[in-house]
Amino acid sequence: MKRAGWLVLAAALAGLPWVAGEYYINLASQIFIAAIFAASLNLLVGYGGLPSLGHASWLGLAAYISAWMSLKLGLGHWATAPVALLGTTLIACAFGWISLRATGLGFLMLTLALSQVLWGTAYRWVSVTDGDNGLRGLTRPAPFGINLDDAGSFYYFALTITAVAIWLMAVFVASPFGAALRGTRDQARRMSALGHDVWLIRWITFVYSGFWGAVSGLLFVYYNKYIHPASLSITASAEGLLAVIAGGSATLAGPIVGAAIVMILKNYVSAYIERWNMLLGFVFVIIVIFVPEGVVPGLQRLAGQAKKAWRSPR
Amino acid sequence: MTFTRRRFIQATGAGAAALGMPTIAQSQTGPIRVGLMTVKTGPLASGGIDMERALVQYLKERDYTLAGRKVELFVGDSGGVPAQSRTKLQELVERDKIQIMIGPLDTASALASDDYIRSAQLLTLSVAAAEDMTQRKPNPWFTRGTSTSSQSAQPLADYCYKTLKYRRMVTIADDIAYGHEMCAGFQRVFEDAGGKIVQKLFSPLTVPDYGTYIAQLKTNVDGIFLGFAGSNGFRFFRQFNEYGLRGKFAVVGGMTAFDEAVLRNMGDEALGIVTSCWYSAEIENAINKRFAANFRVDWGYDPGFYAAATYVEAAVLEATLQALKGNIEDKQAFMKTVRAIKVDTARGPVSFDRYGNVVGSVYIRKVERKDARLVNSVIYTYPNVSQFWTYKPEEFLKNPVYSRDWPPAKNLES
Numbered sequence: 001m002k003r004a005g006w007l008v009l010a011a012a013l014a015g016l017p018w019v020a021g022e023y024y025i026n027l028a029s030q031i032f033i034a035a036i037f038a039a040s041l042n043l044l045v046g047y048g049g050l051p052s053l054g055h056a057s058w059l060g061l062a063a064y065i066s067a068w069m070s071l072k073l074g075l076g077h078w079a080t081a082p083v084a085l086l087g088t089t090l091i092a093c094a095f096g097w098i099s100l101r102a103t104g105l106g107f108l109m110l111t112l113a114l115s116q117v118l119w120g121t122a123y124r125w126v127s128v129t130d131g132d133n134g135l136r137g138l139t140r141p142a143p144f145g146i147n148l149d150d151a152g153s154f155y156y157f158a159l160t161i162t163a164v165a166i167w168l169m170a171v172f173v174a175s176p177f178g179a180a181l182r183g184t185r186d187q188a189r190r191m192s193a194l195g196h197d198v199w200l201i202r203w204i205t206f207v208y209s210g211f212w213g214a215v216s217g218l219l220f221v222y223y224n225k226y227i228h229p230a231s232l233s234i235t236a237s238a239e240g241l242l243a244v245i246a247g248g249s250a251t252l253a254g255p256i257v258g259a260a261i262v263m264i265l266k267n268y269v270s271a272y273i274e275r276w277n278m279l280l281g282f283v284f285v286i287i288v289i290f291v292p293e294g295v296v297p298g299l300q301r302l303a304g305q306a307k308k309a310w311r312s313p314r
Numbered sequence: 315m316t317f318t319r320r321r322f323i324q325a326t327g328a329g330a331a332a333l334g335m336p337t338i339a340q341s342q343t344g345p346i347r348v349g350l351m352t353v354k355t356g357p358l359a360s361g362g363i364d365m366e367r368a369l370v371q372y373l374k375e376r377d378y379t380l381a382g383r384k385v386e387l388f389v390g391d392s393g394g395v396p397a398q399s400r401t402k403l404q405e406l407v408e409r410d411k412i413q414i415m416i417g418p419l420d421t422a423s424a425l426a427s428d429d430y431i432r433s434a435q436l437l438t439l440s441v442a443a444a445e446d447m448t449q450r451k452p453n454p455w456f457t458r459g460t461s462t463s464s465q466s467a468q469p470l471a472d473y474c475y476k477t478l479k480y481r482r483m484v485t486i487a488d489d490i491a492y493g494h495e496m497c498a499g500f501q502r503v504f505e506d507a508g509g510k511i512v513q514k515l516f517s518p519l520t521v522p523d524y525g526t527y528i529a530q531l532k533t534n535v536d537g538i539f540l541g542f543a544g545s546n547g548f549r550f551f552r553q554f555n556e557y558g559l560r561g562k563f564a565v566v567g568g569m570t571a572f573d574e575a576v577l578r579n580m581g582d583e584a585l586g587i588v589t590s591c592w593y594s595a596e597i598e599n600a601i602n603k604r605f606a607a608n609f610r611v612d613w614g615y616d617p618g619f620y621a622a623a624t625y626v627e628a629a630v631l632e633a634t635l636q637a638l639k640g641n642i643e644d645k646q647a648f649m650k651t652v653r654a655i656k657v658d659t660a661r662g663p664v665s666f667d668r669y670g671n672v673v674g675s676v677y678i679r680k681v682e683r684k685d686a687r688l689v690n691s692v693i694y695t696y697p698n699v700s701q702f703w704t705y706k707p708e709e710f711l712k713n714p715v716y717s718r719d720w721p722p723a724k725n726l727e728s
Contacts, residue, residue, distance in 0.1 A: 023408035123518070126718060132490045132519055133422045134396050137429065149433065226426045228397045271405060274354070274391065 013159060017152040025151040031263045032162040033219045038243040038255035039169055040212030045241065046250030047173055048205050049185030050100075051108050054115030055240050057095070058213025060232035062088040063221035064122060067135040072128075077141035085214050092210025096203050103188075115237060122229040134228035138221060148222070158219055165212055170252050172208060181205055182250075239266075242280075246287050248294025257295050345384040346635070346642050349412030350624065351403055351427075353419045356394040357520055358544040360575045361620035362419050365441065367613060368605075368621035369416060372628040375608070381635035383642075388412055392423055394519075399423035400430060407434050413642050416627050418442050419620070420543070421463060421492040431455050437648055439627040441620070445495050446715045448671035448701065455645075457652050457670040459630045459659070460623045461592045461701070463492050464499020464716055466569040467541070468703040469676045469696040470590035471503035474566060477694070478588070480536035482510050486527060486550070487541030487568075489516035491717075496541040496568050498716035501723065503703060510725040516718065519546070524553045532727070537564035540571040547571030548579055555583050564588075572681060574618030577688045584688060587681045592672075592699075593622040593661045594679050594690040601629075602660040616689065626659045633657040671701045 017025050041055045066084035069075045099110040122129045129135065140148040148154045172178055183191045184198045192198050221227050230236065239262055247258025265283065270276035291298020350369055353362030366389055378385050388410040392399030399418055406412045414437040418424050424442035431438055431453055438456045440447070443463040447453045474480045485500060487493030493516060501511045513532050517524060528550075531538070540547055547567060554560065560583055569591035572584065595606045595616035605625055609617040617625070634652040635642060642648055656665045662675045676699040679690035702710045714720045 021408065023405065026404060026408065126489065134426060136426050224397060224400060225429060226397055226400060228395065228426070230395050230397060267401060267405070271409070 017155055022151045025155050027263065027267055029151070029155050029158045029223060030267065031260045032158040033216050033223060034240075034243065034259035034263050035256040036162055036165045036212060036216035036219065038240050038247070038259040039166055039252070040209045040216065041240045042244045042249055042251075042255040043169060043172070043205055043209040043212075045244050046254070047178065047181050047185065048202055050103065050202065050206075051241070052099075052111040053108050053234065053237050053241065054095075054099075054111030054113075055209075055213055056232050056234075056236035057111075057115040057118050058088055058092060058210045059217035059220055059236065060118065060122065060227070060229075061091060062214035062217030063227040063231060064129060064135070066218060067138050067221055067227050068128065070138060071135055077139075081141070081218055084218060085211065088214035088217070089207060089211045092207045092214075093203075096206035096210070100199060100202050100206060112234065112237075115232065116234065119229055119232040119234070122232050129229070132229070134226055136226050138225040138227075140222045140225065154223065158223070161215065161219060165215055166252065166256070169212065173252070177201070177204075242284065246284055246295060248296035248298065251294070251296050254294050254296040261295070345386045346380065346414070346640075347386050347388065347410065347412045348631075349388045349390065349403075349406040349410065349415045349417075351390050351392065351399065351406065351415055351417030351419070351423070353394045354391040357546060358394045358419055360545050361543070361570070361573065361618075362391070362394075364575050364618065364621040365417065365419060365624045368609065368617055369624035369628055371605075371609060371612065372625050376632070380632045381638070381640040383635070383640040390417075392418060394420060394423075396420075396422040396426035400426050403427050403430060403436075407436060413437065414439065414631065416441070416624055416631070420490070421495070422490055425491060428453055435645055437642070437645060439631060439652075441623040441627065443492055443495065445701070448667075448669040450711055450715060452669045454649065457630070457649070457666060459626045459664055459666075459672050460619075461569070461674075461676075462499075462671060463495030465671075465699060465701050465703075466590045466592055466676050467496045467500040467539075468503045469699055470539075470566060470568070470588075470678065471500045471509075472507065472696075472703075473588075473590070473678050473694065474537065474539075475504055475507040475509050478537070478564070478566075480509060480564070482512050482535045483537050483539055484513040484515070484532055484535050485511055485539045485541060486515040486517065486531075488519045488543055488546055490519050490543075492543055493541045494718045495716040497539070498718075498721060499703075500539055500541070500568070502716075502721045505721070505725065511723055512725055512727045514723055514726065517550075519543075524550050525557075528553055528557050528559065531559070533559070533562055535563055537566055539566050539568070541568045542571045544570070545576050547573070548576035551580070551584070566590075570619050572690065573620070574616040574690065575620060577618070577681065577690070578615045580688060582683075584681045585683065588678060588693075589681075589690060590676055590678050591619055591690070592674055592676050593619060593626075594677050594692050595622075596679075596684075596689050596691050597660070597662065597677065599658070599660070599662060601658060605660045616687070622660055626661050626664065629657055629659040630655065630664065667700055667707075669701075673698055673700045675699065 037059055044050045044052050062084045065087050066080040069080040095114050099107055146153055148157050180196055180201055184201050188198050243258035243262045244255045246261055248254030265276055265280050273279055352365045353359055373385055388406055390402035390406050392402050416439045419441055421442045421444040424444040435455055440456055440458040441460050445462045447456050448458055485497045487497045515527050517527050542550055565587050567589035572587055572589045574595050606617055633655050637651050653666045653670055664672055664674045667673055676696045677692045678694040680693045681688055682691045
């Protein structure tokens with residue numbers, strides 16, 4: 001039963017480019033990118049209980065590093081992609097070391113402050129980042145000689161990477177380490193008493209989450225072939241956080257659904273309603289009222305209640 | 315009403331999308347699908363809204379029919395954020411299936427969309443001024459009936475040196491490609507003539523307060539050149555007056571700093587300011603008289619740079635379509651025709667160079683009071699100004715593109 005469901009989902013995703021128009025294929029690719037971004041943030045927010053408002057740093061940093069290397073140093077994608085991922089992860093190591101001096105609100109403010117530093121740098125260090133003009137003239141990679149410039153092939157590229165990313169994040173969460181991480185979220189002092197190094201567990205999660213944020217950043221810059229400081233702004237971070245909370249934190253499917261909701265509102269609905277931000281607010285309020293735990297767990301609960309009501313005869 | 319019409323088109327688009335017909339069969343007889351890429355939110359919005367108003371006026375005057383074919387208009391709002399402008403452009407092309415784009419408004423958006431325009435082979439009549447798109451990296455699908463960033467600033471520099479006899483000047487502009495390119499062109503011509511630019515300042519596009527920049531200004535100069543876009547010229551100038559600097563030295567402006575769209579919010583302190591632009595609502599020709607009068611009736615103020623931009627581009631589009639008997643489907647033929655066309659527009663006669671950029675008059679204007687409102691009166695005309703000013707195109711193109719760092723500022727005083 002469950003396997004059949006997976007097969008249907010896989011077939012639907014693989015078959016989409018045959019039925020949908022170019023615009024919808026591109027929309028789906030953008031949803032994948034946002035899904036990796038939100039899912040990686042969910043590791044911190046959902047499983048680690050560490051609300052971060054600076055997750056856009058990883059997306060933006062990876063995008064800027066790869067763009068800068070290919071434009072200013074003229075390097076190819078085989079060189080820029082690993083360096084961008086490695087560089088971003090190293091900075092995540094440092095930022096994690098600073099941010100994790102606090103938890104809760106303090107952690108939130110530190111991540112926000114650090115990401116604002118990066119945003120300000122991208123905005124004003126004009127000789128490197130070209131400031132408000134953004135970096136442009138980038139290309140998409142051609143892995144194994146496949147040209148990714150058309151919508152369909154990029155869709156499959158993004159789909160493959162998203163599948164791998166979500167799977168590796170699922171493995172991470174399901175592992176004993178993932179259990180320990182949830183332990184630090186629920187009972188940090190008890191975990192500490194049991195001999196776990198709470199700080200180290202959180203720090204590793206922070207870095208791992210930063211790494212996947214960087215992966216989404218690479219996809220982002222490949223998709224847009226362009227990067228602007230707005231991608232590092234607090235709005236970008238908040239959008240990710242919103243996707244996690246709306247979809248359902250601490251679930252695997254939640255951030256993906258949340259990312260889809262945000263992207264569809266932002267890119268599709270915004271063509272009909274100029275003030276789509278307002279609509280996003282309304283949708284969020286409705287989610288909080290009816291399914292406060294998020295769309296995915298909320299619908300599961302509602303479905304469970306319906307089933308129960310159906311089975312118990314009165 | 316534009317409001318209901320736009321809503322109607324949007325609803326039609328929604329209906330088409332909902333019916334799952336992403337590809338609408340386009341026969342020669344179907345409507346021409348025109349996309350307007352503009353900005354309706356943020357600091358550039360005042361100009362962006364004018365762009366839409368003037369284009370709608372042009373189409374309405376012709377009952378939405380150009381060269382015998384109906385025209386449908388689709389409008390995209392980028393919010394002035396280049397990445398967003400790219401996404402919106404994709405939406406216009408891939409979902410609304412536009413055949414030609416008018417816009418975008420700002421240089422950064424044009425640069426961000428450059429490779430997409432190439433890959434989608436999208437016919438573009440640009441408002442944005444990005445220099446290199448018609449210079450060192452000419453985009454084959456890109457034609458510009460407005461001007462490059464520096465096309466109006468270069469004659470102004472000439473005017474400042476030769477007629478106004480300024481010798482030492484300061485420049486300040488938005489820290490975006492448009493501002494960089496405009497100041498660079500101004501600086502080059504002014505310094506080649508013998509003048510000195512002793513200070514160059516660039517403020518962020520969305521800076522909340524110009525105080526820190528105004529406090530840095532050198533006052534032992536003959537004049538200051540303002541290279542602002544959107545409503546920033548107005549915001550800067552108001553603070554400039556509050557700091558008591560009005561009258562200490564002369565103020566001259568680029569083509570958007572004292573645009574009619576913001577001039578209506580200014581008072582007597584703006585009187586006498588000299589600016590240069592390829593347009594003024596005061597130009598004496600039949601087309602412009604009608605355009606400006608109708609625009610004033612509809613909206614209660616004079617059309618400026620942004621309004622004229624789409625009105626001129628629409629005239630270029632119509633003339634090209636007439637030459638092609640309405641056939642916009644043959645893109646190669648369209649590009650060939652549009653670049654060879656000569657047409658009388660609201661800004662005066664317009665033709666194009668072989669890079670796709672306009673050759674036309676540039677007007678030196680002075681703010682004056684007329685019928686109880688401020689206007690940009692034309693005081694001098696430079697006819698047939700090209701993007702290369704008086705330089706030879708080949709030599710001009712050998713230099714790097716105008717930027718923050720080129721030409722190097724040799725006369726800065728600290």
